[in-house]
Amino acid sequence: MRFEGSDNYVATPDLMLAVNAAIRLQRPLLIKGEPGTGKTMLAEEVAAALGMPLMQWHIKSTTKAQQGLYEYDAVSRLRDSQLGDDKVKDIGNYIVKGTLWQAFEAGEQTVVLIDEIDKADIEFPNDLLRELDRMEFYVYETRELVKARQRPIVIITSNNEKELPDAFLRRCFFHYIKFPDRDTMQKIVDVHFPDIKRTLLKEALEVFFGLREVPGLKKKPSTSELIDWLKLLVAEEIPVEALRSPDQKAIIPPLHGALLKNEQDMHLFERLVFMAQRNR
Amino acid sequence: MLIDFFLHLKARKLPVSTKEFLTLLEAVQAGLAGHSMEDFYFLARASLVKDESHFDRFDQAFGEYFKGIEAIPGLEVDLPEEWLKAMMHKHLSPEEKAKLEKLGWETLMEEFKKRLQEQKGRHQGGSKWVGTGGTSPFGNSGYNPEGIRVGGESGGNRTAVKVWDQREYRNLDDTIELGTRNIKVALRRLRRFARLGAPDELDLDGTIAATARNAGYLDLMMRPERHNAVKVLIFFDVGGSMDEHVKVCEELFSACRAEFKHLEYFYFHNCVYDHVWRDSIRRHSERTPTLDVLHKYGPDYKLIFVGDATMSPYEILQPGGSIEYSNPEPGATWLRRLADAYPSLAWLNPEPERSWDYRQTIGIVRQLIGEKMFPLTLDGMTRAITHLSRKN
Helix, strand or coil, X not given: CCXXXXXXXXXXXXXXXXXXXXXXXXXXXEEEECCCCCHHHXXXXXXXXXXXXXEEEECCCCCCHHHHHEEECHHHXXXXXXXXXXXXXCHHHHEEECHHHHHHCCCCCCEEEEECHHHCCCCHHHHCHHHHHHCEEEECCCCEEEECCCCCEEEEEECCCCCCCHHHHHCCEEEEECCCCHHHHHHHHHHHCCCCCHHHHHHHHHXXXXXXXXXXXXXXXXXXXXXXXXXXXXXXCXXXXXXXXXXXXXXXCCCHHHCCCCHHHHHHHHHHHHHHHHHC | CHHHHHHHHHHCCCCCCHHHHHHHHHHHHCCCCCCCHHHHHXXXXXXXXXXXXXXXXXXXXXXXXXXXXXXXXXCCCXXXXXXXXXXXXXXXXXXXXXXXXXXXXXXXXHHHHXXXXXXXXXXXXXXXXCCCCCCCCCCCCCCCCHHHHHHHHHCCCHHHCCHHHHCCCHHHCCCCXXXXXXXXXXXXXXXXXXXXXXXXXXXXXXXXXXHHHCCCCCCCCEEEEEEECCEEEEEEECCHHHHHHHHHHHHHHHHHHHHCCEEEEEEEECECCXXXXXXXXXXXXXXXXXXXXXXXXXXXXXXXXXXXCCCCHHHHHCCCCCCCCCCCCCHHHHHHHHHHHCCCEEEEECCCHHHHHXXXXXXXXXXXXXXXXXXXXXXXXXXXXXXXXXXX
């Protein structure tokens, strides 16, 4: 069982090695990287490439570790008890299974995505240590031990908003998706737009990498923004000439709103272009 | 054999643990590294290093340890020989050149690499003869073996260069770069939540407990929402020697503004005296007496100074020492007053930590505030925040 990228996802050798190590040794894989470099997509693609179902658990600031295992729905039990419902006698009727429980007892091996783990409370990763290590947990209400039939492949993404505890990190493999260089980017675009015109792509990549080098931008455009922009360029049938100015003057690329998402960045960029035009 | 490698990483101050090392061995045993050095490098990095800001340190340590085993980077690259030789002549003395004529090309490269390492040492020691001058082929990217690669890249043969010697992660090192986002991450440590205001959130656990006590009849409990309750008071040094640090201070300031609800800031010049100000343009007309600040903001505020503490000792120790006006009390008295009033205090200094010992006034200030000075790098911020969030 090896992951080697897929038809719609370009994986660098180091990423492949990290994924395969995590699969082979059955440890969680922690993925970090700039926003928009395809962290979440990786889990989807790993699941698709290995032909396994994907279970997603999206983390919010209010998410508790317990919710991934199970929740005891006390309120509906309370209501049922006041209505005299017979269901109330079995507490098991009020245990709601979480993502990890579902993955543990699934008939086949699954891929579990714990998305944006850094959004949660600082104690969240610590609360999952045993569950991810031993792949088992105890349900206090029904006094049963839930054990994974097959250890799922766990992929965790983080945007670096909080530091993760050491004890948690020690149990994971770690990979940092760095921003792709020009060659890798070319491959990524080829995967998404197989029949985009060579010339258009070349010009567009030049504009894109040039834009990333503009000093002082608050949010540099990322891979997912490039893909969106190309989509627009193709849909609007923008000619190659629009990206390249005949007299070597700096121009504002068409549809640049897809690349710059911040009003200050937009102003800064327009100002720089204006200055560049005047200086020639 | 790998134990030495592990200990070498440890000696290079990488936070590696035994468990991670065992994981690496397990992975190697499972045949994941194959027979390629590069795969082993990726595998070791994925299992041992868990923070991208340590990648650069890891790359260096890896390069150092495996130097003897792999060929010298750059050798397998097609470099124009004349070009390399020309470069060599700039860096070797005449005697060495004479010696080189007798030695082969291999030894030559070995020598060359050694020379580069030597330069690295001197560069850090403060001499700048490689680096910014521009005459050296090692240019801005400096002393590191990347320099040799310059010719290789244009040859279109990048794969021949060892990945760890490329040191791509250098700017993620947490002792160097400081961006608004990084600062926010660091500052977030300081958040402490408290429940204040009107009760408008359902307290589920409280409701269950109260209902159980109530013999099963529903008893709804509410509680107030959580707010960030940390209060911060920041004093910025402006003007003079601080000019070169303006950018980093701006970043710090904007990050603080976004992060704290209770944030008060004041400016001072070089040292705090009997007044501070909020607006640099109207600093002469609208001043706030420092005593008012002391009285208005209680000791629950955390006090952060941002300044280089670099001035003439008279400005701290003498009455009338200020360079702007005649101050009746010395700055030292005011610093001590502030330090006494705010038990949670930190001083962030944009000057590099290693130069502190050479500045007399930095020493004086550190003494006055009880050694609570930290460099204005991400690592220093983290230390400062850890210090501030300690309960006094």
